[in-house]
Amino acid sequence: MLEIKNLHATVGGKEILKGVDLVVKSGEIHALMGQNGAGKSTLSNVLVGHPAYTVTEGTVTFNGKDLLAMTPDERSHEGLFLSFQQPVEIPGVSMVNFMRAALNAKRKYQGLEPLDASAFLKLMREKRKIVELDNKLTSRSVNEGFSGGEKKRNEIFQMALLEPTLSILDETDSGLDVDALRIVAEGFNKLRTPQTAAIVITHYQRLLDYLKPDVVHVLIDGRIVKTGGPELALEIEQRGFDWIKEEA
Amino acid sequence: MNQYLEFFRTQRQRIDGNSHPVLNAHREAAAAAFERLGFPSQKVERYKYTDVATAFAPNYGISLSGTTDSLRKTESPDNPLALSHYGTLADVDADAITALNTMLVQEVSIIHIPAGIHRENPIQVTHTLHSTAPLMQNRRLLIVAEAGAHVQVLLNERADEGQDFLTTQVTEVFVGEGAHVEIYDIESTHERCHRFHQLFADVAAGGRFTHATFTLSGGLTRNQTDVRLSGEGAEVNLLGCAITDGQQHVDNNTLIDHRAPGCRSRELYKYVVDQQSTGAFAGRVLVRQEAQRTDSEERNANLVCTDEARMWTQPMLEIYADDVKCSHGSTVGQLNDDALFYLRQRGISEAEARTLLKQAFASEVINEIPLEALRQRLHAMVEKRFRSCEDCRLCKKG
Numbered sequence: 025m026l027e028i029k030n031l032h033a034t035v036g037g038k039e040i041l042k043g044v045d046l047v048v049k050s051g052e053i054h055a056l057m058g059q060n061g062a063g064k065s066t067l068s069n070v071l072v073g074h075p076a077y078t079v080t081e082g083t084v085t086f087n088g089k090d091l092l093a094m095t096p097d098e099r100s101h102e103g104l105f106l107s108f109q110q111p112v113e114i115p116g117v118s119m120v121n122f123m124r125a126a127l128n129a130k131r132k133y134q135g136l137e138p139l140d141a142s143a144f145l146k147l148m149r150e151k152r153k154i155v156e157l158d159n160k161l162t163s164r165s166v167n168e169g170f171s172g173g174e175k176k177r178n179e180i181f182q183m184a185l186l187e188p189t190l191s192i193l194d195e196t197d198s199g200l201d202v203d204a205l206r207i208v209a210e211g212f213n214k215l216r217t218p219q220t221a222a223i224v225i226t227h228y229q230r231l232l233d234y235l236k237p238d239v240v241h242v243l244i245d246g247r248i249v250k251t252g253g254p255e256l257a258l259e260i261e262q263r264g265f266d267w268i269k270e271e272a
Numbered sequence: 273m274n275q276y277l278e279f280f281r282t283q284r285q286r287i288d289g290n291s292h293p294v295l296n297a298h299r300e301a302a303a304a305a306f307e308r309l310g311f312p313s314q315k316v317e318r319y320k321y322t323d324v325a326t327a328f329a330p331n332y333g334i335s336l337s338g339t340t341d342s343l344r345k346t347e348s349p350d351n352p353l354a355l356s357h358y359g360t361l362a363d364v365d366a367d368a369i370t371a372l373n374t375m376l377v378q379e380v381s382i383i384h385i386p387a388g389i390h391r392e393n394p395i396q397v398t399h400t401l402h403s404t405a406p407l408m409q410n411r412r413l414l415i416v417a418e419a420g421a422h423v424q425v426l427l428n429e430r431a432d433e434g435q436d437f438l439t440t441q442v443t444e445v446f447v448g449e450g451a452h453v454e455i456y457d458i459e460s461t462h463e464r465c466h467r468f469h470q471l472f473a474d475v476a477a478g479g480r481f482t483h484a485t486f487t488l489s490g491g492l493t494r495n496q497t498d499v500r501l502s503g504e505g506a507e508v509n510l511l512g513c514a515i516t517d518g519q520q521h522v523d524n525n526t527l528i529d530h531r532a533p534g535c536r537s538r539e540l541y542k543y544v545v546d547q548q549s550t551g552a553f554a555g556r557v558l559v560r561q562e563a564q565r566t567d568s569e570e571r572n573a574n575l576v577c578t579d580e581a582r583m584w585t586q587p588m589l590e591i592y593a594d595d596v597k598c599s600h601g602s603t604v605g606q607l608n609d610d611a612l613f614y615l616r617q618r619g620i621s622e623a624e625a626r627t628l629l630k631q632a633f634a635s636e637v638i639n640e641i642p643l644e645a646l647r648q649r650l651h652a653m654v655e656k657r658f659r660s661c662e663d664c665r666l667c668k669k670g
C-alpha cells in the first residue's frame with residue numbers, strides 16, 4: 025500500500041529526514057516511536073504534503089501511485105488521513121460545513137453524487153457514536169474551544185467519516201484521559217478492515233495495548249534504525265531509547 | 273465643483289418646486305458652505321484615503337422629479353415633529369458632501385417611531401439605481417425614535433448593470449432616551465457606482481444604537497459614521513464588513529464621541545481585500561472630560577489576499593477623562609496557513625479552503641446581528657460573493 029524509499033526532507037532549510045525506508049501493507053498497523061524531535065511528525069507532514077516541508081531525495085508510492093506528485097487534497101481523496109498531533113482551531117468554520125465539504129469533495133473525486141443535508145447529518149450522527157463525540161462539539165466551529173482530549177477525539181471522528189485506507193495517528197493518545205483513550209482506541213479498531221492500514225505514532229504502550237501493532241519502528245535522527253514486533257515497544261517502555269542508539 | 277453650484281443656481285426653482293419647504297429652507301446656507309469648503313482634498317484628515325474630487329468630476333444627470341418609489345412608502349412629508357430635526361445633526365459647515373447633499377436633495381424619507389412604540393418587523397428600504405444615462409442621486413434619511421421606542425431598519429442598495437451612478441446620502445438618527453435603533457445597510461452594487469454616505473447619530477441617555485454596514489460589492493464607497501453619545505449610559509455598536517476586489521475602493525470613516533458618563537461603545541470592522549482593490553478604515557474614539565466611566569472597544573481586522581491589494585487602517589483613541597476602560601487595535605494579515613492545510617488534508621481543494629476561511633473571517637461580523645433571518649441572508653450573500661463565478665462581474669467583463 026505504502027512504500028517509502030530513502031526519503032530525505034528539510035524544513036526551514038534544515039534536514040530532518042535523512043533516508044527513511046518503510047513499507048506498509050494493507051491490514052497492518054505500524055507503530056512509530058522515537059524521542060522528541062526525532063522527525064516523526066515531520067514524516068507525517070511530508071506524507072500528507074504539508075507545504076512547509078521539502079522533499080530533497082527519495083520516493084513514496086501509495087497504491088502504486090507517486091504520492092509526492094499529488095496535492096494534499098488528492099492525497100486525502102486517495103485515502104490518506106492524518107490525525108494531527110496538534111489540531112488547529114478554525115473559528116467561524118462550522119464542523120458541519122467543514123465535514124460536508126470534505127466528504128463531498130471526496131465523493132466528487134470518486135464520481136459520486138454529493139450527499140444532501142439530511143443524509144449527511146444522519147451519517148454524522150452514526151459516526152459520532154463510534155467515538156462517542158458529543159453533539160455539542162459538532163455544532164461548534166472546528167476545534168474552537170475544544171479541550172486537548174476533545175480535539176483528539178474529533179480527529180478520529182473525522183477519520184470515521186472520511187474512511188481513509190491509510191491513517192497516520194500522530195500522538196492521538198496524548199491529551200486523552202484513560203477512559204477517553206479506551207473509547208477512541210476501540211472506535212479506531214471498529215474502523216479497521218483488511219483493506220485499511222495505519223501508522224501509529226506514540227510514546228506510550230497503553231495505546232498499543234489496544235491497537236496491537238504488527239510492526240514497531242524506532243526513528244532516531246531522521247532514520248528508522250530498528251524494526252521489530254510488538255515486544256519492541258514493551259522493551260522501549262522499560263529501557264528507553266539509549267540502548268537502541270548505542271546499537272545503531 | 274462649479275458644475276454642482278451652477279446646476280443649483282440655474283435649477284433652483286425646479287429643485288424647490290418639487291421639495292418640502294423645510295428642505296428648501298436649508299439650501300442657501302448649504303450652498304454657501306459648499307462653495308466655501310469645496311471638495312475636500314486628500315490633505316483633509318478625514319478624506320485622506322479617498323479622492324473625492326475625481327469621483328465627482330464626471331457629468332452626471334440629476335433627476336429633478338424626485339427619486340424612487342420605495343422611498344415614498346416611508347415618506348411622510350408633513351411630520352412637523354420629525355422635520356424639526358432635519359439638518360440639526362448634519363452640519364453643512366463641517367463637511368462638503370453633507371453640504372452638497374443638503375443643497376440638492378429633494379426628498380427626505382422619514383422613519384418616526386413615537387415614544388414607547390416597539391416596531392415588530394424591520395422597516396426595509398431598498399434603493400435600486402435605474403437609469404439609461406449616468407445618474408447622480410442625492411438621498412436623505414431621517415430617523416427619529418422617541419423615548420423608549422424600538423426600531424430596526426434594513427437598507428439595501430443595488431444598481432442596474434452597465435451604468436455609472438453617483439449617490440450621496442445623508443442620514444440623521446435621533447435615538448431618544450432608552451430607545452433602540454438598529455440600522456443594517458447592505459450595498460450590493462457594481463464597479464461603476466460611487467457612493468458617499470454620511471450618517472450622523474445622537475444617542476440620548478440609556479439609548480442604544482447599532483449600525484452595521486456591509487459592502488458586498490461596489491466601485492467606490494465612502495461611509496462616514498459619526499455617533500454622539502450624549503446622555504448617560506448611552507450605547508453604540510458599529511459594525512462593518514467590506515469585501516473588495518478588482519479596482520474597488522472602500523473607505524469607512526467613523527467617529528464615536530463620548531460626551532456623557534457611563535457610556536459604552538463597541539466597534540468591529542473587517543475587510544477582505546483582494547486583487548488590486550483598496551480598503552481604508554479610520555475610526556476615531558473621542559472620550560471627553562465629562563465622559564467618566566467610559567467603556568470602549570474598537571477593533572479592525574483585515575485580510576489582504578494579494579500583493580497588489582492595499583489596506584490602510586487607523587484606529588484613534590483620544591481620551592480626556594481619567595476613569596475609562598478603552599481598547600483599540602487593528603490587524604492586517606493573510607489567511608492562516610495551518611488552518612488552510614488542515615482543510616486541505618481533509619480533501620478540500622485550495623480554492624474551496626480559501627473561500628471557507630474568508631467566509632469564516634467575515635462571519636464574525638454577521639454573527640453580531642441579532643436578527644436570525646438577516647444573519648442567514650447575509651451568510652448566503654457573502655458565500656455567493658466569495659464563490660460564484662457565473663455572477664462575478666469580473667468574469668463577466670471577460
Ligand SMILES: Nc1ncnc2c1ncn2[C@@H]1O[C@H](COP(=O)(O)OP(=O)(O)OP(=O)(O)O)[C@@H](O)[C@H]1O
Pocket residue numbers: 035036040058059060061062063064065066067076109
Ligand atoms: N516548521 C518547522 N520549522 C522549523 N523546524 C521544524 C519545523 N517542524 C519541525 N521542525 C524541527 O524538526 C525536528 C523534528 O520535529 P518533529 O516534529 O518531526 O519531531 P517529533 O519526532 O514529532 O517529536 P515529538 O515526539 O516531540 O512530537 C525538531 O527539531 C523540530 O524543531
Ligand SMILES: [Mg+2]
Pocket residue numbers: 064065066109194
Ligand atoms: Mg511529533
